[in-house]
Amino acid sequence: MSPAKGDESMIIVMKPDAVTGDVDNVVERLAEIGAEAHVSVGQVQTVVGAIGDRETIQQLPWEAFAGVERAVPVLKPYKFVSRDFHPDDTVIDVGGVPMGGGHFAAIAGPCAVESRDQLFTAAEAVHKAGAKILRGDAFKPRTSPYSFQGLEEEGLQYLSEAREEFGMPFVAEVLDPRDVDLVASYADLIRVGTRNMANFTLLSELGRQPKPVLLKRGFTATIEEWLNAAEYIYKEGNHRVILCERGIRTFETATRNTLDISAVPVVKGLSHLPIIVDPSHSGGHRELVAPLTRTAVVAGADGFMVDVHHAPETALVDGAQAILPDEFSALMDQVRALASVMNLQL
Numbered sequence: 612m613s614p615a616k617g618d619e620s621m622i623i624v625m626k627p628d629a630v631t632g633d634v635d636n637v638v639e640r641l642a643e644i645g646a647e648a649h650v651s652v653g654q655v656q657t658v659v660g661a662i663g664d665r666e667t668i669q670q671l672p673w674e675a676f677a678g679v680e681r682a683v684p685v686l687k688p689y690k691f692v693s694r695d696f697h698p699d700d701t702v703i704d705v706g707g708v709p710m711g712g713g714h715f716a717a718i719a720g721p722c723a724v725e726s727r728d729q730l731f732t733a734a735e736a737v738h739k740a741g742a743k744i745l746r747g748d749a750f751k752p753r754t755s756p757y758s759f760q761g762l763e764e765e766g767l768q769y770l771s772e773a774r775e776e777f778g779m780p781f782v783a784e785v786l787d788p789r790d791v792d793l794v795a796s797y798a799d800l801i802r803v804g805t806r807n808m809a810n811f812t813l814l815s816e817l818g819r820q821p822k823p824v825l826l827k828r829g830f831t832a833t834i835e836e837w838l839n840a841a842e843y844i845y846k847e848g849n850h851r852v853i854l855c856e857r858g859i860r861t862f863e864t865a866t867r868n869t870l871d872i873s874a875v876p877v878v879k880g881l882s883h884l885p886i887i888v889d890p891s892h893s894g895g896h897r898e899l900v901a902p903l904t905r906t907a908v909v910a911g912a913d914g915f916m917v918d919v920h921h922a923p924e925t926a927l928v929d930g931a932q933a934i935l936p937d938e939f940s941a942l943m944d945q946v947r948a949l950a951s952v953m954n955l956q957l
Contacts, residue, residue: 620662622696624683636678641668692841717943719733737936747781748783748928752784784802801823805828819847828857854884867893891929892918900917900942908946
């Protein structure tokens, strides 16, 4: 089926020797015909993404413009997160920690912030073992309304204190568009959980603020739906999006979810955005965390995020999947060895 009128984009690829004036001329011409222009500067070439009325964009002889090499229609429903638009890997800075483009980052900490002491015990351990980013949620979406829902702003304050104490940026989940400003005022990386991947109001709101966003795949979502969700954030102006494969729902009951490890190379081929893996929420059992993490490194992921708790049997959230600090330290030794083979910067 052909795209509906107004539902198409075009990638205008500039020549390697194109000058700034050539790019500006293309952008100005797009503005004159009422199309959006998004410029992506690569290592070798610059491309201009154009979104607007299909017939109006296509009727112009773009390849006759100075500095233009070719113009290619893009039929994918996601435009700007596609590798067609940005051929080079995107590298995203999270509080001084680079992710993507060969930069690998370990994210670790408790699933939920339960107390200051609990958080600091975990933060000290994962920092010593080599984690670069601290995880810990202050807002927890729970199946039961009577389960622990998180410490909310108090938890964010503890995370901020841990950041100062251990020099680790932190990631925290946001559940509601009304809380975006609050979480963004504390966190270095804002996470969208699996249940909210299709909360397009939330995604659009996150796209209008500058903090990087970690977008988890919905547990029933296809890869195309996942990338479309990322597009909601990107199109609003926030281009700092990191994808997280966290397992999908299948008929298998031996694991909490099924880690779709094939999503890593598939997404790498389709999108320029960094992608990490969450082996804790996919496997659901601590003995699976290490082998799934190792698999993710070899598959080409840009990082991983795991739950670490000093006393999993007392954890208020997801204790069965949390690994002990000593286990995380051993895992990091394995990850460093694999990262060396994969030529990753850890």
